[in-house]
Amino acid sequence: MSIQKPSLPKGTRDFGPLIMSKRNYILDTIKSTFKLFGFQQLETPSMENLSVLTGKYGDEGDQLLYKIVNSGDFLKNVRAEDMMDGSHRVLPKIAEKGLRYDLTVPFARYVVMNRNDITFPFKRFQIQPVWRADRPQRGRYREFYQCDADVVGTDSLICEAEIILMIKKVFKELKLTDYSIKINNRKILTGISEVIGEPGKESELCVCIDKLDKIGWAKVQEELIQKGFGEESISRLEPIIHLPKEDKFSYMADFLNLSAVGLQGLKEVKDVYELLTMSGASEEHLDFDVVLARGLSYYTGAIFEVKVNNVSIGSVSGGGRYDNLTGVFGLEGVSGVGFSFGVDRLYDVLEELNLFPQDSLETTAVMIAHFDQEGLGYGLKVLSFLRSAGICAEIYPESAKIKKQFNYADKKNIPFVIIVGSDEISSGKVTLKDMKSGIQTLLTLEEVSKILKG
RNA sequence: GUGAUUGUAGCUCAGCUGGUUAGAGCACUGGUUUGUGGAUCCAGGGGUCGCCGGUUCGAACCCGGUCUUUCACCCCA
Numbered sequence A: 001m002s003i004q005k006p007s008l009p010k011g012t013r014d015f016g017p018l019i020m021s022k023r024n025y026i027l028d029t030i031k032s033t034f035k036l037f038g039f040q041q042l043e044t045p046s047m048e049n050l051s052v053l054t055g056k057y058g059d060e061g062d063q064l065l066y067k068i069v070n071s072g073d074f075l076k077n078v079r080a081e082d083m084m085d086g087s088h089r090v091l092p093k094i095a096e097k098g099l100r101y102d103l104t105v106p107f108a109r110y111v112v113m114n115r116n117d118i119t120f121p122f123k124r125f126q127i128q129p130v131w132r133a134d135r136p137q138r139g140r141y142r143e144f145y146q147c148d149a150d151v152v153g154t155d156s157l158i159c160e161a162e163i164i165l166m167i168k169k170v171f172k173e174l175k176l177t178d179y180s181i182k183i184n185n186r187k188i189l190t191g192i193s194e195v196i197g198e199p200g201k202e203s204e205l206c207v208c209i210d211k212l213d214k215i216g217w218a219k220v221q222e223e224l225i226q227k228g229f230g231e232e233s234i235s236r237l238e239p240i241i242h243l244p245k246e247d248k249f250s251y252m253a254d255f256l257n258l259s260a261v262g263l264q265g266l267k268e269v270k271d272v273y274e275l276l277t278m279s280g281a282s283e284e285h286l287d288f289d290v291v292l293a294r295g296l297s298y299y300t301g302a303i304f305e306v307k308v309n310n311v312s313i314g315s316v317s318g319g320g321r322y323d324n325l326t327g328v329f330g331l332e333g334v335s336g337v338g339f340s341f342g343v344d345r346l347y348d349v350l351e352e353l354n355l356f357p358q359d360s361l362e363t364t365a366v367m368i369a370h371f372d373q374e375g376l377g378y379g380l381k382v383l384s385f386l387r388s389a390g391i392c393a394e395i396y397p398e399s400a401k402i403k404k405q406f407n408y409a410d411k412k413n414i415p416f417v418i419i420v421g422s423d424e425i426s427s428g429k430v431t432l433k434d435m436k437s438g439i440q441t442l443l444t445l446e447e448v449s450k451i452l453k454g
Numbered sequence B: 001g002u003g004a005u006u007g008u009a010g011c012u013c014a015g016c017u018g019g020u021u022a023g024a025g026c027a028c029u030g031g032u033u034u035g036u037g038g039a040u041c042c043a044g045g046g047g048u049c050g051c052c053g054g055u056u057c058g059a060a061c062c063c064g065g066u067c068u069u070u071c072a073c074c075c076c077a
Helices: A017-036 A058-064 A080-085 A087-094 A104-113 A158-173 A186-195 A202-209 A217-226 A231-241 A248-255 A260-278 A325-329 A343-352 A373-388 A402-411 A422-427 A445-453
Strands: A047-049 A067-069 A095-099 A122-131 A143-152 A179-185 A286-288 A302-308 A317-322 A336-342 A366-370 A393-395 A416-420 A430-434 A440-443
Touching: A017 A122, A017 A143, A017 A158, A017 A343, A047 A104, A080 A087, A087 A095, A104 A122, A104 A143, A104 A325, A104 A336, A143 A158, A143 A343, A158 A179, A158 A260, A158 A302, A158 A317, A158 A336, A179 A186, A179 A260, A186 A202, A186 A231, A186 A248, A186 A260, A202 A217, A217 A231, A248 A260, A260 A286, A260 A302, A336 A343, A366 A373, A366 A402, A373 A393, A373 A416, A373 A422, A373 A445, A402 A416, A416 A422, A416 A445, A422 A430, A422 A440, A430 A445, A440 A445
Parallel strands: A179 A286, A366 A393, A366 A416
Antiparallel strands: A047 A095, A067 A095, A122 A143, A143 A336, A179 A302, A302 A317, A317 A336, A416 A430, A430 A440
């Protein structure tokens, strides 16, 4: 075999030590927030049976699923006439597993399979990679992590309110200040489609309307006409597009007056606002946006999307209520609501805004340098002492020039170096050098561990 | 999936309408300093010019394909 340059599959990345410590900064923040709100962790397999995955994300979604060919002779069930019928006919015969596309569907599967053991309402969070055979772009990858938190088994709007509280908490800890949490309700969209005289066409309406701030009202109108919306319907829709910031609720109450569903959705949004007030949270960052749609077909109630302002990245978090997700797995009447943080995008945002703390780099606290064989032996004892004191420590593993040892510590950003040589051995102490200031002092081990722990 | 775009040393990039042995900065290795790292100085290593094929006396440069990068559409975290 000839030597070849190694490479990564399109849309995937390595995370080196530097990147990992930054990612952990984000992940730890999210994780501890989820726990703080009473969510418990779940992990599910990377692969699911394709029957679990297909049909849950629409036709587009099915296209983007990674399928895994069967082990062994995966062609053994394929006949020539299947081949003639095309790949859609062959696929189920050669692949029965696929990589998960999101964390919500595997969660729904888990809930259904464990319905008798789960105490409802069930609050779980899940932080794992997902895979999509999308074409990569900036901030879009084929393998990326999602951080989901969902509650199933209750209709309570407290869950919606808590999602907003969690988003606020995470963003506060990540020092993100300029962002907006857009909230809407699928029922309002249904209501709008009823009121403008196009009942039952809300999914088409959503798809178009969702692009409003991207392509503008004029183009949205064009698309609506293309999708068969009447002129009159569109002109009835117009006032919604240019909704004033003030009195949205009362305006919408008038607008949706003839739609029971629409009014219900409006009440839900209002209730969430009230619950937030009762929790002592402000309305800061909250944005009731009646044209927020989001594509996913299974949202039935609240819809969320979070955007960080003034950055080149798309939304960093989103979610909603899906009243009937477990229904497709034969468990009716389990309502759920959840949301997800996009860590990869949050990473890019923090990087762009330069918001990673300087000391977020996870590294060794101290390295032991030594001049000779004797020093190395003494250093090993020092090393054990430090580690049993709970200090992250390492020793330069080979006898090398002191310059080289220091260079290593410097490159690895290790803040302290302990130096051991004949002087230190005879005094029973060690020299501790602060790499930043360059100051070094002869100290006892107790003194050293005090400084390094302090 | 549609339409563009990118690829030269580990990294960032030069490289003249196709001409002999493809360059720089940074990084790396060694020395300057036999108990001291990080903007000193000196020396050195490192490239099938993304890959495959074609045109040509001759290709990093032109043409075709393929992969990769980035971007728009679609959709989405």
